[in-house]
Amino acid sequence: MDSRHAYFMKQALIMGEKALETGETPVGCVLVYKNEIVGSGMNDTNKSMNGTRHAEFIAIEQMLENHPRSLLRSTDLYVTVEPCVMCASALRQYQIRTVYFGCGNDRFGGTGSILSLHSDLSIDPPYVVHGGLFREEAIMLLRRFYIQENENAPKPRPKKHRELKTSFETSIPGSQASSPTI
Amino acid sequence: MDVETILRGVQPLVGEVVPIRSVQETRPVEEYADAYVAEVNVKTASKVIKALDSAFPRDSSHPLNHLRRFAKHNQIPESLRPTLLKEGYLPSQTIFVLIPSPLPAPEALQTLLAPFVPPPRETPLPLPQPATADPSLPSTSAPAPAAAAAAETTTPSTTAPATSTITLHTITVPMQPPLTPTQAEHWSSKMWPVVFNPAAPRALIAPPPQILSRVRDAIAPKAGRYLALAQAVAAEAERSGLGRGVGAVVVDPELEPTDEEETEASSWTDAIVAVAGDGRYSRREGGQPAPAEIAGGGSGPSPHRGTYDADWEGGPELHALMRAVELISSKRREDKPGSRRQKIRPVLYGLEEYFLQKSEVPLRGAETVAGAGGADVEREDAAAPPPEKYQKTTETEAHAIHLHHKEVEEQGAEAGGGAGGVGPRIRSREQGGYLCNDLDVYLSHEPCICCCMGLLLSRFRAVIFPRRGRMVSGGLASEPVVKPVPVEAGSDHPVEEEAEGGTEEASTKNREYYGLHWRKELNWRALGFEFVAAGESEGASAETGVAFHA
Numbered sequence: 001m002d003s004r005h006a007y008f009m010k011q012a013l014i015m016g017e018k019a020l021e022t023g024e025t026p027v028g029c030v031l032v033y034k035n036e037i038v039g040s041g042m043n044d045t046n047k048s049m050n051g052t053r054h055a056e057f058i059a060i061e062q063m064l065e066n067h068p069r070s071l072l073r074s075t076d077l078y079v080t081v082e083p084c085v086m087c088a089s090a091l092r093q094y095q096i097r098t099v100y101f102g103c104g105n106d107r108f109g110g111t112g113s114i115l116s117l118h119s120d121l122s123i124d125p126p127y128v129v130h131g132g133l134f135r136e137e138a139i140m141l142l143r144r145f146y147i148q149e150n151e152n153a154p155k156p157r158p159k160k161h162r163e164l165k166t167s168f169e170t171s172i173p174g175s176q177a178s179s180p181t182i
Numbered sequence: 183m184d185v186e187t188i189l190r191g192v193q194p195l196v197g198e199v200v201p202i203r204s205v206q207e208t209r210p211v212e213e214y215a216d217a218y219v220a221e222v223n224v225k226t227a228s229k230v231i232k233a234l235d236s237a238f239p240r241d242s243s244h245p246l247n248h249l250r251r252f253a254k255h256n257q258i259p260e261s262l263r264p265t266l267l268k269e270g271y272l273p274s275q276t277i278f279v280l281i282p283s284p285l286p287a288p289e290a291l292q293t294l295l296a297p298f299v300p301p302p303r304e305t306p307l308p309l310p311q312p313a314t315a316d317p318s319l320p321s322t323s324a325p326a327p328a329a330a331a332a333a334e335t336t337t338p339s340t341t342a343p344a345t346s347t348i349t350l351h352t353i354t355v356p357m358q359p360p361l362t363p364t365q366a367e368h369w370s371s372k373m374w375p376v377v378f379n380p381a382a383p384r385a386l387i388a389p390p391p392q393i394l395s396r397v398r399d400a401i402a403p404k405a406g407r408y409l410a411l412a413q414a415v416a417a418e419a420e421r422s423g424l425g426r427g428v429g430a431v432v433v434d435p436e437l438e439p440t441d442e443e444e445t446e447a448s449s450w451t452d453a454i455v456a457v458a459g460d461g462r463y464s465r466r467e468g469g470q471p472a473p474a475e476i477a478g479g480g481s482g483p484s485p486h487r488g489t490y491d492a493d494w495e496g497g498p499e500l501h502a503l504m505r506a507v508e509l510i511s512s513k514r515r516e517d518k519p520g521s522r523r524q525k526i527r528p529v530l531y532g533l534e535e536y537f538l539q540k541s542e543v544p545l546r547g548a549e550t551v552a553g554a555g556g557a558d559v560e561r562e563d564a565a566a567p568p569p570e571k572y573q574k575t576t577e578t579e580a581h582a583i584h585l586h587h588k589e590v591e592e593q594g595a596e597a598g599g600g601a602g603g604v605g606p607r608i609r610s611r612e613q614g615g616y617l618c619n620d621l622d623v624y625l626s627h628e629p630c631i632c633c634c635m636g637l638l639l640s641r642f643r644a645v646i647f648p649r650r651g652r653m654v655s656g657g658l659a660s661e662p663v664v665k666p667v668p669v670e671a672g673s674d675h676p677v678e679e680e681a682e683g684g685t686e687e688a689s690t691k692n693r694e695y696y697g698l699h700w701r702k703e704l705n706w707r708a709l710g711f712e713f714v715a716a717g718e719s720e721g722a723s724a725e726t727g728v729a730f731h732a
Contacts, residue, residue, distance in 0.1 A: 048523075050511035051617045051639040057499055061526065067468045070493050085698070086635035089657075090498045093632060093731055107705050108635070114703045117631065120694055123490060123655055123729045153616075 001133065005100060008032050008078040009133045012102070015042045015055065016080045016141045022047070026141040029055040029079035031063050033071055039063030055079060056087040060094060072096055080138040082131060085110035088117040091127065098128045102138030136168050185536040188414055189451060194406035195413075195715055199398050199646065202710035205697035206387040208661040213357040217249075217282040217374070218291065218350045219262075221269060222298040224277040227252060230298050234279070237294050238286045246282050248359040248366075250375040253278045257375045265351055269300070276300045280355070280374060288350050295348040361387065386702045389709050397644055397709055400435065401622060407450055408433060408624040409648055409713055411457065416626040418531050419459030419502070423474045423484045425530070428460040428732045430502040431624040432510060435643070437607065455608050455621065456513075457537050458506035460732075461530050462496030490730045498731065499527075503625060503633040507618060507640050509534065513541060513608035514615045541607040617641045627724055628656030630731035634698040637708060644709040645699060649718065654729040658710050660697025663723075693725070 008030055015028025019042035031039035041058030045051050056079060060072070072094045077083075080102040083091060088110025091099060099111060099118065110117045111129045119126045147162040222230050231251065240246070250257070255273040258266050266278060281291060355374045360366035366378035388394075408431045415429030437453040463474040463484045473494050477484055486494040498504055508527050517524055529535050609615030618640040625647040629637065634657030637645055645658065652659055699710030724732075 045639075048511055049514035049611055049615070049617065050508055051641065052499070052504060052507055052636040060497065061499070064465070064467045064497075065469075068470060068493075069467050069497065071468075084635060084639075085704070086498075086632050086639060089630065089632035089635065093492070093495070093498055093630070095492055107703075110635075114701075115696065122694075123731075124492060 004035070005078075005133060008037070008076075009080075009100065009102065011037060011040065012078045012080050013134060013137055013141070015040050016138070019043050019055070020141060020145055026145045027055045027079065027081045029059050029077055031059050031072075031075050031077055033063075033067070033075045038067060038071070038075065052086065054084065054087050056083060056091065060090075069094060076100065078133075080134075080141060081105050082109040082113055083111055084108035085115055085117065088115070092117055092122055092124045095124055096127050098130070100130045100133050102131075102133055103135045103142070104131060139168070140166070185532050188418070188533065189411075192407065192410045192414055194404075195410050195648065195713060196406060197648075197713050197715040197718065199402045199405050199711050200714055201389070201394055201398065202658055202697070202699060202712055203660055204388045204700035204702075204710075205660045205695070206700070206702055207361070208695070208697065210361055211358050214354050214373075215283045215357050216285065216352050217280055217355045218285065218288070219253075219266060219278050219280055219353055219374075220291075220295055220348050220350055221266065221271065221276045221300055222279050222295060222348070223300050224275060225301075226298040227277055227279070230279050230295065233294055233298075234281065237290075238281075238284075241284060244283075244357065246357070248377050248379065249280060249282055249355055250377060251280055253280070253375050257370075259370070259372055259374065261372065262351075262353060269303075269349075271300050271303060275303075281350075282355055283357075291350060292348045299348055389700055389707075394709060398711065400438075401644065401646065401711070404433075404438070404450065404453075405624065405646055405711075405713055408454070409626070409646065411451075411454070412624045412626040415457050415459045415502070415531065415533050418533055419461065420483050420487065422459075422531065423477060423482055424464040425460030425462050425500070425502075426484075426487050426730060426732070427626070428502045429626045430458045430506040432456045432458075432506050432618070433622045433624065434607070434620070435622055436620070451537075451540075454537055455541055456506055456509045457533050458502050458509055459531050459534065460500065460502045461505055462500040463494065464528075464530055465496050465500060488728060490728055495730065498630060498632040498636070501630065501633050501732065503623065503629050504636055505530075506623065507636060509538065510608060510618055510621070513538075513606075514611050514617075516610050543607070619643075622646065625651070625732075627651035627732035628653045628658050630655050631657030631696055631698065632731065634658055634696070635704075638698065638704060638706040641706060642708050644711060646711040646713060649712045649714045650723050651732075652712075652723055652725045653732050654693045654725055655731045656693075657696045657698045659712075660695045662695070 011030045012028045015030065016026040017028070019028055020026035024043040024046050026043070028042045029040065030037045039059040039062040041055040041060075041062065043055050044053040044058055056077065059077075063071070063075075074097055076098040077091065077096055078100045082101045082103065082105040083099060084105060085108055101111070104113050106113050108114060112118075112131065118129050143164055147159060147164055149156045149159050254277055255267060258278065269276075279295075286294075353374060356369050356376065360369060360376055360378050363378045366376045369376040412429040412431045415431065416427040417429075419425040419429060420427035432455050433453045434455045435453065437455070439452055463477070463486065464472050466472045466475075473486060473496070474484060477486070499508075505527070509529070512523065512527075515523075529538060606613070618637075620641075620643050622644045623637060623642050623646070625645065628647050628651055629645070630653070634645075647658070649663060652663070697710075698704070699708050701707075
């Protein structure tokens with residue numbers, strides 16, 4: 001893997017780690033324009049009481065404070081989990097250049113798992129997607145989150161007997177679009 | 183225009199609320215696969231099942247419960263009879279067992295079934311099909327390839343009298359449960375006996391019929407009003423130049439007055455908790471003036487609305503649906519005026535402000551007890567039947583959630599309520615408010631796919647938009663509107679069509695139909711409805727206008 005990609009995905013993972021610390025679903029991302037991070041975000045749905053405040057939206061909001069949206073055409077996204085259907089469509093509307101993600105998202109994934117919004121017919125140009133960068137690290141973040149109980153849910157499900165799984169299957173489910181060695 | 187004047191002027195749309203069909207309904211998967219059939223001693227049938235289930239455990243993710251495991255002689259489809267019944271056993275002697283995928287190795291299967299071979303023939307029969315039936319055989323063509331395959335793949339032992347060896351025939355079977363009794367009958371007569379279960383597969387295919395019709399009946403009386411208001415909000419957004427002409431109205435069905443409560447004092451707007459208009463031209467990016475400011479300071483509709491240029495489109499978080507969600511969230515969070523979030527996502531329109539302020543006013547009935555304990559509130563809450571949730575949760579979980587809400591409220595009431603703590607129209611986090619749980623959203627247009635997923639993630643109960651508001655870029659419809667093609671249409675207005683742009687036409691024909699409201703793969707579901715205006719056959723659909731994301 002190109003060390004540049006590794007560096008930016010690590011930054012996304014750090015954002016995910018921060019999300020976990022604050023009780024948010026641990027997904028983090030950074031927006032990179034000309035080798036420089038111009039926006040970063042982590043999930044904010046619990047704190048904001050707004051189910052649409054995903055990491056990608058936070059990062060874009062931050063970027064647009066200092067840059068016009070047309071810059072997104074030459075900007076790449078590094079995100080720990082495959083963008084969901086909502087974010088995959090938003091990224092298309094914002095005309096992002098390339099998306100690099102960690103693990104697939106077989107519940108909501110919008111760039112290959114459930115839908116392929118990056119490449120489907122649309123009124124906006126398609127974007128390129130690469131999956132599988134630090135996939136195991138991204139999955140471990142999610143596992144550490146999901147063994148906790150969700151105190152924000154109206155009726156938390158008890159999870160007393162869950163154990164943290166640390167093994168991985170060799171396949172990369174939900175990332176057909178992936179090319180793990182980039 | 184004054185808000186009260188706008189509200190008085192809202193004329194309900196006249197028409198009908200129809201459920202949007204799900205992608206599972208409009209694009210049923212017809213998946214077929216090979217399966218083995220073996221003729222076994224009818225007296226050993228239960229042992230056959232035991233032996234098969236212990237040797238080849240079934241794939242629980244594909245239970246295949248719709249396929250009968252056994253078929254009696256008279257249940258064998260006509261086209262399979264020449265192959266399956268040619269051994270000439272009596273119906274009292276043998277029965278046919280189905281071994282569907284994952285297919286075991288034929289040798290292993292034959293060894294396993296060896297103890298259950300048919301008994302010696304009692305009376306050798308001629309071929310069961312009378313000669314007169316033969317001419318009809320070629321016409322029963324559906325599984326003909328399967329029949330041919332069966333002939334080819336039967337083991338060499340078929341030529342010998344089958345007394346000591348099990349013969350495996352390969353047939354083709356449907357892998358998905360039938361959606362209708364007709365489909366079940368069709369498959370049963372052509373492929374293999376199939377069972378139709380009206381309850382089991384349905385929830386993954388479409389909303390359960392009784393829930394769908396109950397919600398439709400509940401929303402139908404006022405849907406025309408709410409949609410007309412959504413259009414009024416849209417008009418305000420367009421007029422201002424701050425957004426495109428798209429509007430959203432969020433309704434809490436729990437706040438709908440019951441028939442007895444419907445008095446002169448109550449207004450048709452009582453159950454509305456928020457409205458929002460599109461605001462895509464309102465945002466400043468990178469320190470530059472917003473598109474609306476560049477275009478002339480918000481006086482009159484934006485010049486950008488006649489075309490689609492991504493650079494002027496703001497982003498989906500400025501769409502009406504997303505703005506409505508954020509307004510609800512700000513109430514749940516109890517944002518202080520002038521907070522950072524309010525600066526980033528400001529309230530833009532008079533109608534929005536009106537309903538936001540209205541949501542500060544405590545509910546009727548709660549006013550009298552504010553600050554005076556909570557006994558009355560408690561009683562009113564207890565009198566209201568627990569509303570239902572139709573999403574992923576089960577019936578019992580749904581009730582538990584609402585009981586939980588009530589407990590929280592009661593606790594709040596017992597603690598003395600506090601300022602605004604009793605019965606607000608939008609519950610705060612402390613009062614058990616959660617995302618957009620159990621709310622309905624009425625939209626002037628079919629939302630873009632981003633907003634569709636946003637409304638699912640926000641846990642709305644239902645989404646309703648006018649069929650005329652369908653969008654090329656929409657994410658809810660799962661099929662085109664089928665209507666007769668007018669022969670001479672358009673011939674007298676070629677100039678107008680030209681003005682609307684040429685590229686849209688092509689995209690209309692090729693639009694995607696995602697049907698996101700009840701897509702089985704997604705964790706969250708909402709009930710989707712279209713409002714079909716009375717006499718709707720001609721008139722412009724938003725699909726043929728400028729293509730943009732609503």
